[in-house]
Every structure is written in structure tokens, then in C-alpha cells.
Amino acid sequence: MRRLPPWADALLVPLISLLVAFAISAFVIRAIGEDPREATRIMVEGALGSTYAWGYTLYYATNFMFTGLAVAVAFHAGLFNIGGEGQAMLGGLGVALACLYLPWPHWSVALVAAMAAAMLFGAAWALIPAWLQARRGSHIVITTIMFNFIGAALLNYVLVNVLKPPGSMDPASARFPGATVLPRLHEILGLFGIPFSPRTPANISLVIAILACVLVWALIWRTRLGYQIRAFGKSQPAARYAGIPPVRITLYAMLISGALAGLMAVNNVMGEAQRLVLNAVEGAGFIGIAVALMGRSHPFGVFLAALLFGFLYQGGAELALWTSIPRELIVVIQALVILFTGALDNLVRMPLARLFALFRTRSG
Numbered sequence: 001m002r003r004l005p006p007w008a009d010a011l012l013v014p015l016i017s018l019l020v021a022f023a024i025s026a027f028v029i030r031a032i033g034e035d036p037r038e039a040t041r042i043m044v045e046g047a048l049g050s051t052y053a054w055g056y057t058l059y060y061a062t063n064f065m066f067t068g069l070a071v072a073v074a075f076h077a078g079l080f081n082i083g084g085e086g087q088a089m090l091g092g093l094g095v096a097l098a099c100l101y102l103p104w105p106h107w108s109v110a111l112v113a114a115m116a117a118a119m120l121f122g123a124a125w126a127l128i129p130a131w132l133q134a135r136r137g138s139h140i141v142i143t144t145i146m147f148n149f150i151g152a153a154l155l156n157y158v159l160v161n162v163l164k165p166p167g168s169m170d171p172a173s174a175r176f177p178g179a180t181v182l183p184r185l186h187e188i189l190g191l192f193g194i195p196f197s198p199r200t201p202a203n204i205s206l207v208i209a210i211l212a213c214v215l216v217w218a219l220i221w222r223t224r225l226g227y228q229i230r231a232f233g234k235s236q237p238a239a240r241y242a243g244i245p246p247v248r249i250t251l252y253a254m255l256i257s258g259a260l261a262g263l264m265a266v267n268n269v270m271g272e273a274q275r276l277v278l279n280a281v282e283g284a285g286f287i288g289i290a291v292a293l294m295g296r297s298h299p300f301g302v303f304l305a306a307l308l309f310g311f312l313y314q315g316g317a318e319l320a321l322w323t324s325i326p327r328e329l330i331v332v333i334q335a336l337v338i339l340f341t342g343a344l345d346n347l348v349r350m351p352l353a354r355l356f357a358l359f360r361t362r363s364g
Helices: 006-031 036-048 053-074 084-101 109-137 139-161 185-190 205-222 224-234 236-239 244-273 284-294 301-320 327-343 343-363
Strands: none
Touching: 006 036, 006 185, 006 284, 006 301, 006 327, 006 343, 036 109, 036 301, 053 084, 053 185, 053 205, 053 224, 053 244, 053 284, 053 301, 053 343, 084 109, 084 139, 084 244, 084 284, 109 139, 109 244, 205 244, 205 301, 224 236, 224 244, 236 301, 244 284, 284 301, 284 327, 327 343
């Protein structure tokens, strides 16, 4: 198969795939009797037209950065971690226990402890599937997706029987103490004189997510462990021949992946809800797969793809609110984006590769 230049593979292929997905979405919107241009205007204004809109877009994007990075690290090791949903759920449990049962003098100290608890619980939930893959040969896709259901059942039990306040009918924990409230984005930007809507859940977790992108890049491309993970993902027999232990790399990659997925809970549990509720993850673990695919498992690509899906989530909510377009159609648009940037990637890549080969032949 003809190879594309690296810049074309990283930029052109996902961009064209995205345009194709949006073009088909426009036909679907037209088919149900709505105006695609008006729908596009509402989505853009609803997701990007004000600081209020940006706040929600960035809030969703923060979740997707964490889960996208989690999937990307596993991808580099040749592992398909489809359990980000369950790992983020258990990360939320860790955050709740850290915030509810330990006294904190200031949000900064509580944040460090909550991050550590979220990473620990998320990594622990990834450890068993990782061990089963490394030692028993159990397929990582099967075990991680099953652990999503086990995690949901475990969280349900803990919320109803342990964390629910006496007399409450709501399957949720008590609200966290005031000392654990994280600074919102408008407070952070206000320090620099930048006005921003205070009515959004975007918080300091966005900064942590961006920092996580930088640290994952440094880990994968600037450390010995990162080299071993990439080598193992490219060819397991060659990695074994080079002395890279497969069991250790599988465990390390999945532990890091689970820890990153667990970190998402700092944003939605500690930063937004200020308590642990059922279904706090809201599918972000599965969206992380699409984010990693579209971002080519590169942290900068994950960052951009997370912004895109944050736009789709917030813009889609506004579209469902102000038009007769059902909310389910937004899921269809997201599915088309996932389909063309993931499963049907070669539909764009192969013609583009032939086109570049033709240009090279003519210029040569």
C-alpha cells in the first residue's frame, strides 16, 4: 500500500473523513425536513457563540481528553482498552471517598488527594483485565467491556448501601465539603482580566487535562518505558527478541491507561457535581475510543479531537433544544464521525495515497 506523508496522514485524512461525515449528516438532516445550514448555525452558536457555550464545550472536552489519552496509551501497546467507562466510574468512587471521609483545609490539597485516589481506583480496575491478558491470554476487549458492567453494578451497590445519606431516596452520595470545591474556569481567567461566564461547569480540571496531554507525550516519545510500549505495540515478537518483557509492558500500559481514565472523575464528580451520582461518566469512556482513533493516538491529536467531540456534545444539545431534530440524530452524527475516522479510515486514506503517488510520479 502506498504511504502518505506523515503530515497528510495526521491532518488530511481525519479532516477529509470529518467533512465526509458532516456532508452525510447534512443529507440526513435534509431528509427529515430540516435546514442543514440552520442546524449548523445553531450548533456553532450553541457550542462556540458565547463564553457560556464555550464553558460547556470545554467541560465535555476535558472528559474526552482524559478518556482519549487512556485509550491512546493502550493503543500504543497494541491493546484495545474498551473499559474506560468502568475505570472512570471507579475513579469517581475514589474521588468520593477521598473528599467525604478525609478532612481537607484547602481545595488544592483535596485536589491532589482526589487525583491520587482517582488514578489509584482507575488503575486498580484496569489491573485485573491486564493481568488476565498478560498471564492467561484472555482477550483485553472482552474483559474490559465486561468490567464496565461489573463496575456499574459495584458503584450502584456502594451508592445505595454505603454512600447514600440516611433518609435520602436519591442513589447518590452526600455533597462534598466546601473545602473541596474546585475553582471554576471563570475564576481562573478572571485572574488575568478575561471575562467568562460563571454559569458553566468548566473548572481547573481543564488545565490538568492539558498537562496530562503534555505528560503522556513526554512518556510515550521521551522515555525508555514509552519506547518499550511503542515497540511492543508494533511487534510483540520483535519486542520479546529485544528483551522487552511482555507481561510487564502489558501491565504498565494498562495501569497508566486506567489511571488516566480514572482522572476524568476529578472533572465531573469533584469539579461539576460535587457528589457522586449514578451514570456520572455519561458514555465518555466510549467516546474516548473515537477521540483516540481520530487523534491518531497522539496527545495533540487527542486534544483536538476532544475539542471536536465537546463541540458535538454541546452543539447537539442546543440543536435538540431549539429545533425539532431529535437528540438521537446527534448520536447518529457522532457515530458517522466515528465510522469515517475509524472503521472506514481507508476509504479516504487509499485514494489520497494514490493521489500523492501520482503527484510524486509527475514531479519526478
